[in-house]
Amino acid sequence: MALARSGQPDRAEETARSIGTQQFMMGALLDISAVLAKSGDTRTKRLADEVEAYARTAGATKQADIMWRLSVTLANTDPDRARSHADEAEHIAAATGGAEPRTSALQRLAGAATSSGDYDHAERIADTISEPRPKAEALADLAAALAVIAPAGRQTSPTRSASSPQHSQTPTSRPQP
Numbered sequence: 001m002a003l004a005r006s007g008q009p010d011r012a013e014e015t016a017r018s019i020g021t022q023q024f025m026m027g028a029l030l031d032i033s034a035v036l037a038k039s040g041d042t043r044t045k046r047l048a049d050e051v052e053a054y055a056r057t058a059g060a061t062k063q064a065d066i067m068w069r070l071s072v073t074l075a076n077t078d079p080d081r082a083r084s085h086a087d088e089a090e091h092i093a094a095a096t097g098g099a100e101p102r103t104s105a106l107q108r109l110a111g112a113a114t115s116s117g118d119y120d121h122a123e124r125i126a127d128t129i130s131e132p133r134p135k136a137e138a139l140a141d142l143a144a145a146l147a148v149i150a151p152a153g154r155q156t157s158p159t160r161s162a163s164s165p166q167h168s169q170t171p172t173s174r175p176q177p
Contacts, residue, residue: 003015004031004032004035004036005035009032009035009036009041009043012032012035013029013032013043013047015028016028016029016032017029022054023058023062026050026051026054026055026066029047029050029051030047030048030051030066030069030070030073032047033047033048033051033073034069034072034073037073037074037076037077038076040077044073044074044077045077045078048070048073048074051066051070052066052067052070052085054066055067055070060092060093060095060096060097060101060105061093061096061101061104061105061108063089063092064089064090064092064093064096064105064108064109065089065105065108065109065112067085067086067088067089067092068085068086068089068109068112068113069112070082070085071083071084071085071086071089072112072116075116086113086118086121089109090109090121090124090125090128092105093105093106093108093109093125094106094128099130099131103129103130103131103134104134106125106126106128106129106134106138107126107129107134107137107138109125110122110125110126110129110138110141110142111138111141113125114138114141114142114145115145119142119145119146122138122142122145123139123142125138126138126139126142
């Protein structure tokens with residue numbers, strides 16, 4: 001990835017393709033694609049297509065992770081495809097067999113959405129986590145990220161709906177005049 005950032009994307013791709021393990025090679029190609037996407041390089045699509053084809057042969061958890069990373073990579077160059085990958089990643093994670101693997105996949109996906117700044121998506125994913133502790137951790141991470149971006153001294157409106165049963169707050173009573 002350093003080679004791609006330093007203006008040597010051909011050499012970066014050549015180096016990535018020399019990696020003996022397909023999983024690590026695809027990860028490196030995805031990283032290179034992300035760097036190229038920032039500069040609008042047309043190779044982004046070709047590399048993303050290749051990584052997507054690999055993802056479709058991977059296990060569910062890995063596939064969800066790769067699809068999410070593809071969505072982040074393509075967000076500025078192909079927003080429709082990026083949204084499709086994000087939705088697919090969420091669907092794959094939610095359909096992962098077994099409570100623990102599903103929870104783990106959803107928690108990682110919520111973290112990835114938070115890290116990439118897709119806070120609404122992160123919240124939606126976190127809300128689908130059924131286990132209380134991982135759900136709380138995902139929401140705490142989201143809250144921390146939102147606190148960092150909130151302007152100092154300004155109160156921001158909450159992202160949660162007051163009508164949401166899981167997150168409703170008890171209103172404080174006011175004295176009647």
